[in-house]
Amino acid sequence: MVYRNPEKKNFAERAQHGMIVGIGEETKGYRVYLPKDKKVVTTQHVRNIETLDKEQNQNVQKLYLQDDETGDEEETAGNAAAAASNSKKKSRMKGKKKKGYTRERHVTRSVARRAGDQAAEAAEQEESSGDVVNSVTEVDPRNYGEAMRSRQKEKWLKAIAEELRALEDNGVWKVVRKPRDARVLHTKWVFKTKLDAEELIERLKARLVACGNEQEFGVNYHITFAAVIDMTSVKLILVLARKWRVPAKHGDVPNAYVKAEKEAGLTIYINLPQGMVISEEVLKLVGVESAKELVLELQKALYGLKQAGRLWNQLLHKKLIDIGFEQSLTDMCVYFRWRNGVLLVVGVYVDDLLVTGTEQSAVDAFFGELKEFSVKDLGQASKFLGMRITYDDADGYNLDQEVLIQEMLKDHSMEHAHGVRTPIGPEWNELRGAECEKLPVTGGAEVATVKRFQSLVGSLMWVSRCTRPDIAFAVHKASRRTHDTTVDDWKLTKRY
DSSP states (O other), X not given: OEEEOTXXXXXXXXXXXXXXXXXXXXXXXXXXXXXXXXXXXXXSOEESOOOOOHHHHHHHHHHHHHTHHHHHHHXXXXXXXXXXXXXXXXXXXXXXXXXXXXXXXXXXXXXXHTHHHHHHHHHHHHHHHSOHHHHXXXXXXXXXXXXXXXXXXXHHHHHHHHHHHHHHHTTOEEEEEOOTTOOEEOEEEEEEEEEOTTSOEEEEEEEEEEOGGGOOBTTTBOOOOOOOOOHHHHHHHHHHHHHHTOOOEEEEOTTOGGGSBOOTTOOOEEOOOTTOOOOHHHHHHHTOSSGGGEEEEESBOOTTOTTHHHHHHHHHHHHHHHTTOEEOSSOTTEEEEEETTEEEEEEEETTEEXXXXXXXXXXXXXXXXXXXXXXXXXXXXXXXXXXXXXXETTTEXXXXXXXXXXXXXXXXXXXXXXXXXXXOOTHHHHTTTOOOOBOOSSOOTTSOOHHHHHHHHHHHHHHHHHTOGGGHHHHHHHHTTTTSOXXXXXXXXXXX
């Protein structure tokens, strides 16, 4: 890792090797230990980040603690020398600038003094999240090959095994000989590091999905529409929870799609997923010599299929109606039930449930009524649809999407970008009628393309709809440029 010091002069050393030991608390940036200077600084100027294993992280913490006292002395001496050499220059400065310089020196010294406390805290965070450095720098694999080359290979293999076991336990497929002229869909693995509301690693998740883009209408799918809850309804449920003084609870249905039966009259085949091992016993049972002659015939829906969301929604709807719920006339994904003078309200977003009611006991008992779906009771809602939810009796609910926004910044290499006061400037008006370079339709992973622009605008629209209505006008302006996108459009949209 390299720490860039912007205060160095032209011919002075511009960078130093450092080690990330945590994330800044008071200022935005990384806390970096500099072995050469024996001190810890907080900075955004980090380049060439390399992931350390757990043993290396522990060594960093030991050095961090050993050099704390020495670093404090050296930095104090360095500040005194700098103050003496610049005393004449500083005496000519105005009072405002002089006060700012004093504050800067105070902050620098306080960083060194807090080194021991911060090291202990960093070690505690490492224990809770698994690995401080890796939680900051590890990137989710984009495919099976990257997962096998990752430092987290063993953990990803474990996640893959858990997913395959869950699919087999649910009877999602049966192994058959590949029929002649059969339309076989490819599959892929989607890897995701699940974070909790505090942005700490909760678990590693591997999900097997079918390549639904290979499906043909009328051959292996018919209707695809599936409703999802409107964000206004989510906020209304939270308002009701606040009014009734019954905190909303969050429920999650694991492997929801695979609990629904496939469409009647359709036969869907998928290739054997990467990482799946077929035993000799199964080969003999099917009557083939090699796994290359096998495919999987789906018995239930699978993530990635165009109709999977609809099939699951129909199954959950039927169950809720059977246990006495009624569907709202204004939002198809909001259900309510009056029973013995108690009102219960449920909001559904695919496999996430948001539940509240007039009595806490009724809310607690609700998930037991859906035991056939193995619904997880996640307790009081703290994270829902990418939103962090905080609640207290005095102020009620507060929603933010800090984690999602940070992920968006990382995806577009903007972790160290500076904020602006306004989401839109006069630049948009200057683009009218101007001839600008068009964005390419295709390109590499680091190339700005029309597809990446559309993805960015879509993410911004979701954020503006959920928690940031202040950027709605600017995002609406950007959405007009999704099919005739220029390089300047890309630059201005990244401003948001």
